[in-house]
Amino acid sequence: MRYLFLIIIVLPIVGFSQSSVITWSDTVKLSWEDYRIRKAKGKVSAVSFVSIDYKYEQKGSKLYVYIYSKFFPSKSWAIPNASNNLLDHEQTHFDIVELHSRKFRKLIHEANLKPKNAHKKIEKLFKVILDEKNHCQEQYDKETNFSENKEKQKEWTDKINEELKKLNSYSTTDIIKNF
Numbered sequence: 001m002r003y004l005f006l007i008i009i010v011l012p013i014v015g016f017s018q019s020s021v022i023t024w025s026d027t028v029k030l031s032w033e034d035y036r037i038r039k040a041k042g043k044v045s046a047v048s049f050v051s052i053d054y055k056y057e058q059k060g061s062k063l064y065v066y067i068y069s070k071f072f073p074s075k076s077w078a079i080p081n082a083s084n085n086l087l088d089h090e091q092t093h094f095d096i097v098e099l100h101s102r103k104f105r106k107l108i109h110e111a112n113l114k115p116k117n118a119h120k121k122i123e124k125l126f127k128v129i130l131d132e133k134n135h136c137q138e139q140y141d142k143e144t145n146f147s148e149n150k151e152k153q154k155e156w157t158d159k160i161n162e163e164l165k166k167l168n169s170y171s172t173t174d175i176i177k178n179f
Helices: 002-019 084-110 118-144 150-166
Strands: 050-059 062-071 174-178
Touching: 050 084, 050 118, 062 084, 084 118, 084 150, 084 174, 118 150
Parallel strands: none
Antiparallel strands: 050 062, 062 174
């Protein structure tokens, strides 16, 4: 009985910590099980809560920057019995976030950062990337009609995958720059 009690307490904690956020990976794709909320069909059939998260720190003559593309299952929702075509559409939203994370990493690699201005410059670069990402996401939904236009959906998915390949050298989440 003592072991059973421990299992009941431990499993929910382990399960929760593993599913609270999904970090983008080229080997793991989203599934409908990742969407924790189910809603009745309305104007939109699914919403993926995705973001670019970053942090940085200066230690002596080095700057450490960490940039992640994240998906939040507890804030993402879909209608029951949503199609695989719609799931592909939502995956491309997540891929667009990763594309812009890579663009952000590239900008940081190329930036002339100094110890006194690094934080301000990183924040400005992030705002540029965030605006670009938001515009891209809106354009994507508009052109694909939220996955309904299958031809445009394929064009966008192929385009984003090609851009990800071009920026593959910026797929590492951690950046270390010397001042």
